[in-house]
Amino acid sequence: MELDWYLGLSAVLFSIGVIGVLTRRNAIVILMCAELMLNAVNLTLVSLSAQMGDIHGQILVFFSLSVAAAEAAVGLAIIIAIYRNHLSVDITKINLLRW
Amino acid sequence: MLEQYIPIFILIALAVLIAVAFIILSYLLGPARPNKPKLGPYESGMDPIGQAKERYSVGFYIIAMEFIVFDLEVVFIYPWAVRYQEFGPGTLWAMVLFITILLLGLVYTLKKGSFKWDMLPGSPAK
Amino acid sequence: MEFNILGIGVLTWLVFLPVLGMLLVLLIPGNNKNAIRWTALGITALQLVLAVIVTCLFDRSAAGVNDPQSFQFIEQFRWIAVESVPWIGKIEILYFLGIDGLSILMVLLTAIISVIGVISSWNIEKMVKGYFVLYLLLVTGMMGVFVALDFFLFFIFWEVMLLPMYFLIGIWGGPRREYAAIKFFIYTFFGGVLMLLVMLGLYFSVAYTNEAGEMVHTFNLLHMMNSANFVEGSIFYGLDTTWRYIAWVALFVSFAIKVPLFPFHTWLPDAHVEAPTPISVILAGVLLKLGTYGMLRILYPILPDGTVYFMYLMAFLGMISIIYGALCAMAQDDFKKLIAYSSISHMGIVMLGMASLTNQGTVGAVLQMFNHGTITAMLFLTVGVLYDRTHKRGLYDFGGIANQMPKYTGIAMVALFASLGLPGLSGFVSEFFSFLGAFDAFRWITIISVIGIVLTAAYVLWTIQRVFLGEGKEEHNSLADLTGRELVMFVPLLLIVIFLGVYPGPAIELMNTSISTLVEFVGLAGK
Amino acid sequence: MESVNELLTISPIVIIGFAGLFVMMLDAFTGNARWSFYASLFFCLAALAGAVQNVLGPTGTSFYSLVYYGGTASFGAVLVLTGTLFSLCLSKDYLEQTGNHIAEVYSLVLFAAFGMLLLVQANHMIVLFLGIESMSIALYALAGLLRDQKKSVEAALKYFLLGAFSTGFLLYGIALLYGSTGSLALPEIAEASDKGVMYWAGVGLLFTGFFFKVSAVPFHMWTPDVYQGSPTTVTAFMATASKSAAFVAFILVLSRALPDTSQQWQEVLWIFAVFTMVIGNLLALVQENIKRMLAYSSIAHAGYIMVGLAATSGAAYSAVLYYLFAYTLMNVGAFGVVAYYECHKNCDFTEIKNYAGLGFKKPIMGILMSVFLFSMVGIPPFAGFIGKYRVFAAAIDEGLISLVIIGVLASAISVYYYLSVLVYLYMKEDETGMVMKRPSTLYSLALIILALLTIYFGVHPGLLTDFLGSFYSVTW
């Protein structure tokens, strides 16, 4: 089986991001892993766009970058707020709400 | 096509190489005779109090956030500016609107007094 | 037959008069309790007058059942209709009311019991306004079920009854009221859910061709009864298919819960014990009849093959209910619970008579529905009277009431003997017919069921002995006899019980044509 | 003139976007939350008028086929704006009483509504993605509105982390669909002929993203926490408007981008619908906090709606739209009554056990709560019944009989937990002897209108069902 390597690379990066989100306990690192996932998808989009000679994929990357920025801004603000309340960003220590 | 980037790659590689080389060289060539005062942060001064990583004010965060916003604005303005001549007046107005919306965000931040520096983070809410 | 008032059909008046009353009651300030009571009484009395007029105008020779022409007081217009959706044809839900011999007695019964219920609610003091609002809504729901000829409409009225009943038990009930209310609600809602499923299945199976030649899916019960209307290849197409049997069982269970038939009966004793007296009266007098009425109106003619196939099952469950209800009644020492279990036993007789698919049996069953409604209403009122005075219901708490309250005892005796099936009182006629019909169809089951009569005699007589005869208790020496208001609610029922015991002819004539049509239809279609 | 007409096709989006900025500036220059409140009400009404006008008009696409208007899309806008309008009406009193009346709420709610409107009118994956993200980012912030309360900030964090995670999946799904079909526009995705493995991986990831937004099991973990942690009127907004928007967009994607392969993904929806209905209802049974209970009940409702999506017929989609409308009315109503009780500070009025005897204290509120809860149970004559009925009917018509049976039984379970609230309201004795406040005119008026609409559309659904049915027989 032969592989489109660009897409394969982005699948690998995406999966590393998923592992990070699932295993890390530090909310900031989890957020970074989510950014990594988005970044991996951007790679997929650019690669597909280049292969097809179609510009729309690259346009979507523009917007996905903006969204990633906005998400980071709000996410980090939430993390600051939670740090004020708990003095920790460890998600395992934040467990008031279950079930 | 790819070839035209090679100078950039070479430049980057050179920069990295030189930086790494200086570190390694100074490690290899420099005399290493450690003693206690020498290992302190200030060889001839007081011991520092607290940690090296100081806490920053929330103001930094807010500035960084505004920076992101305007960074993105640049990213959007640049392709527009390059082709500005080709576009009709409608696009100009759209761009004005785009910039205005983002400026409104800045005005909001200013009005909310978020750039004041008296807010220290880190202390828990009562 | 048509009868309009102000351009609106009489059946709509019958059904929605209580809603009108509800709005009136809402306008009266809550502290003016008597005005609220009188309004409710006036409205239900008006409803009774209308029901009596309808009964008088009723044409006894028209059959109804599955023939739209011979239904009476028909009102029909399209309620929800979606035009031309290409893949399922037209959607049609009708506002379709009408009565025939099966429903006329039930309409009358509902109207009578509603009035009696209002009178016996007179001494309710807690939140009078809310009580009567819910009460009138309940009456609308009950009346609606008996006159609806569209399955969807039937279902809506059926579920509308749930809400007021839930609150009436849950707010004005006894100590364990929330338990009883929730149990009642969940049982009945579960039944409703099964009914909904079958209803949906039937809806997609049945389509008739309208005047314009289009295929129209419909909830019209009369169209569902015509086996030619089942679309080929649909889920309920054909006769004696597995899906039809499943549908039959599901629908049967949903009605049997309401009857209640063993083993779906456990909500009934709880609900009766906790409900206030007037609500027990309504519950036993009308609500239980909805189950058996639903079977006759929907289950029998729409799924006749299933009915014939499962008739032994019905008879068997009827038998178990008769015996089990009677045995449980014997074991009770709470007067109200005893009557609740006796209801299960008596509704078993209805079931047995219906299951026979014979003319006498079914006539007996419908008559028994009416008679049980009146008799049990009287019995619950009897308990209510004692409970109002002493706040006790235990059978052993009383004794020698006959000396203390002679008028009351006389009336209570009539009710109890009617329940026992004493010849000359109405209970005897209908039970006799039911057993007679059943005996033709299933010999052994009927013979065993008759044991239930003996058991009934036993617990009724024992009750009379414990409560009315023997040594009087001292604390009960000062018990007042029936007041004028209480007499007003007992006497009409008493007259009906005696009249139908002596001369059941008019009642039987009202339904005879319809029932023979129904029996014939089910027999033909099912075999 | 042409461009003005184009703008009219997205008039709700334009109005709400402008409103968000306007209210934000109002906040910056005056800091007066009341003004923001009235301004946002006004703009919401204007946008609703625009949406209603669009829904009555023709369907079509505009802005280089990026947005779709009329029909389902504009009705989605009506749904979103109805939810927004009514939750805004309730917000002022509630937030003032609980001391959280800050003007940011209004601009954030409007920004979220802006995203939802983009989402429902999306005809292109880029617009869809931006819509989902604008909505989510504003909602993350709204979830953390009570930023000094631990549970609120925690809810925001949980929502945010899971939301960011799901965004990755959604975007990956879009990317793979793009790769396999060569386009990002919904109708063009449908036209592509090649449906290889990449296509299916894309569809799967896209579904994952949507399942998260509509809180289908097992992607529902955030829902109860966020619903509990947010201020109640904001919860009402999230529970109704965002869910409606996500479902309408889901319908548009299913019916416009993936119609040919419905046979295959129907089964996926089937399975998730079963899980969502069963688990949502079962977990709702054990809740003691009414907001969590309503959260699980909203998960269960999402399950019923997915039954409609699994049916994939036009009748089912129009039934789902009806259901969403009924759902919006009754859910905003129920949360509104809870918010009213919460305005009393004697004890924690999100705990169901503290509701003992409250039904008699303020009879109108009790009756309203009963209406909304009974409608959620699905009892005639309330709108919830008609919605559930039509969804199930459409599913039966498509032959999903076992799915409907599961759904109906699951909804029979739901009776218990809805009624237990009424048991506390009406059948337990109140021991505190507290005095209930009088709600403001606007507050009670909004709730009464909701209740009347719930009853009206239960008794006389014909008008709306006809209208919704017409979207599918005429246009597609």
Place this chain on the structure above:
Amino acid sequence: METFFFFFFATLSIAAAIAMITSRDTVNSALFLVVNLVAVAGIFLLLKAQFLAVVQVLVYAGAIMVLFLFVIMLLNLNSEERFFSEFRIKYGIAFILSVLMLSLLVYAVADATNTLPVLSPDSAHIGTVEALGDTLFVTYILPVLSTAILLTAAVVGALMLAQRKNSGKKES
């Protein structure tokens, strides 16, 4: 040549990504993410998406990561425990899930191309800033304006969350 650069950047990005999720120190994680982002930008260049490569470095590595680092400094976080210090079921499940997903994705993107896919002849053209500008400001003008509102919404939300409650307001 292309293959060499691809492998160089691919290895760099994967190594940086793994280092990021395993590193104990949050600051190091962030720096590794920067390395990863720059490496991906390199791959963008290989794909002839020049402008996006610049934007990637400018926005992602330049702005977003600065924001991350500021917050990390701001909160002055202690290091987390080691990544594999204790084996937990959670890690196992996460790992299995991810491997499953990875294989699924790889299966999905497996295609009959040679080692590196042939880029479309148009690809050189579409990556230019001019081409992007033309499309962005003609066809996608509505999303561009929506993005402005999205960013403003993020500013409002982030300010509200990051600021401490003003003392002048009523307490809850």
